[in-house]
Amino acid sequence: QFVLTQPPSVSAAPGQRVTISCSGSSSNIGNSYVSWYQQFPGTAPKLLIYDNHKRPSGIPDRFSGSKSGTSATLVITGLQTGDEADYYCGTWDGSLSASVVFGGGTKLTVL
Amino acid sequence: DVQLVQSGAEVKKPGESLKISCKASGYSFNLYWVGWVRQMPGKGLEWMGIIYPGDSDTRYNPSFQGQVTISADKSINTAYLQWSRLKASDSAIYYCVRTYSFSSVYYFDFWGQGALVTVSS
Numbered sequence: 001q002f003v004l005t006q007p008p009s010v011s012a013a014p015g016q017r018v019t020i021s022c023s024g025s026s027s028n029i030g031n032s033y034v035s036w037y038q039q040f041p042g043t044a045p046k047l048l049i050y051d052n053h054k055r056p057s058g059i060p061d062r063f064s065g066s067k068s069g070t071s072a073t074l075v076i077t078g079l080q081t082g083d084e085a086d087y088y089c090g091t092w093d094g095s096l097s098a099s100v101v102f103g104g105g106t107k108l109t110v111l
Numbered sequence: 112d113v114q115l116v117q118s119g120a121e122v123k124k125p126g127e128s129l130k131i132s133c134k135a136s137g138y139s140f141n142l143y144w145v146g147w148v149r150q151m152p153g154k155g156l157e158w159m160g161i162i163y164p165g166d167s168d169t170r171y172n173p174s175f176q177g178q179v180t181i182s183a184d185k186s187i188n189t190a191y192l193q194w195s196r197l198k199a200s201d202s203a204i205y206y207c208v209r210t211y212s213f214s215s216v217y218y219f220d221f222w223g224q225g226a227l228v229t230v231s232s
Contacts, residue, residue, distance in 0.1 A: 002155060035218035037156070044206055044222040045148075045156065056220060088156055092217045099172040100146075100158035100217050 003028060004089055006103035013111045016079050020106045022072040022089035028101055032092040034072040036065055039086045039105075048087070049074065076108070084110045113137040115145075115207050115223035122229045123197050130193035131226050133207030140188040141165040144210040146219065147181060147192045151203040161210050162190060197230045204228075 005023040012018040022034065034052050037045040047056050049065035052072065064075045072089055089103040118132045133145065146161035160171035164183040171181070183190045190207055205226050208219035 032215040033218075037219070044225050045219075046222065047218060047220050050211070050218040050220070051216065090156070090158075090218070092215045094215065097173045099174070102156040102158065105155045 002104040003093055003101035004091065004103035006087075006089060006106045008104070009107045009109065011109040011111055012079050014079050014081060017075065017077045018079060018108065020074040020076075020087050020089075020108070022074070022103050024070050024072075024091065024093075024101075026070060027095040028070075028091050028093040029067065029072055030070040031094060034065065034067050034089055034091045036063075036072075036074045037088045037090065039088065041085075045088065079110050081110045084108055113209065113221045115209060115221055117205075117207055117223040117226045120227040120229070122231070124232055125197055125199055125230055127197050127230075128193070128195050129197055129228065130191050131205060131228070133190045133192075133223050135188045135190070135209070138209070140183075141185050144212045145183065145190040146208045146210040147179075147190075148206045148208055148219070148222075149203045150206065150225075159192070159205075161212060164188075164190070197228075199230050199232075202228060202230045 036049040038048045039045040052067040053065045062078050086105045088105045093101045114136045116134045144161045144163050147159040149157045159175045160181050162169045162181045162183050164185040180193045207223040209221040
């Protein structure tokens with residue numbers, strides 16, 4: 001249903017490192033820039049990463065992003081219980097249905 | 112500080128019309144695209160479209176084209192999302208988003224608090 005593919009859930013212990021993948025194609029990730037969003041239950045999403053790897057002001061450097069080919073990855077290091085949230089990747093898709101597309105979201109559980 | 116303040120929750124019946132708003136402050140409204148993102152209950156994010164208030168240039172996700180209308184009034188720094196005939200499947204939270212758009216770069220750097228729209232008979 002969602003153009004970009006993310007794992008439904010990931011988990012790790014506090015202090016650990018976790019990666020969230022976002023897989024697409026040449027019509028989207030392969031030729032566009034990826035952004036990542038964090039959403040806590042009942043609140044609006046917040047921009048975490050833009051232009052594949054840049055962090056907005058105020059986002060800790062524990063959060064990092066990268067892109068390779070048609071996939072992107074969000075890495076969170078030094079996990080904290082406060083990082084438990086849903087994470088979404090997004091990018092422009094230049095195919096016939098030219099539009100911004102998102103992944104289905106990944107629920108991060110900090111054990 | 113940049114703020115996007117949306118209108119409140121709405122409860123409507125199928126077939127009714129609705130227009131929700133998003134008032135921007137803290138930046139030059141005319142110079143940034145403003146968009147709308149839908150989130151159905153318990154589901155992910157869907158991009159609906161964007162408008163450039165400076166010249167009202169509007170772009171829609173083909174999935175939403177013809178189903179909604181995006182507009183803006185730059186005199187009062189407000190963007191709108193409207194429906195002429197609501198359906199039960201329009202029940203969702205709608206977020207307005209300040210959008211950076213240039214070539215193949217799109218991202219949403221500020222979000223409104225969301226507006227819950229419930230359509231039920």
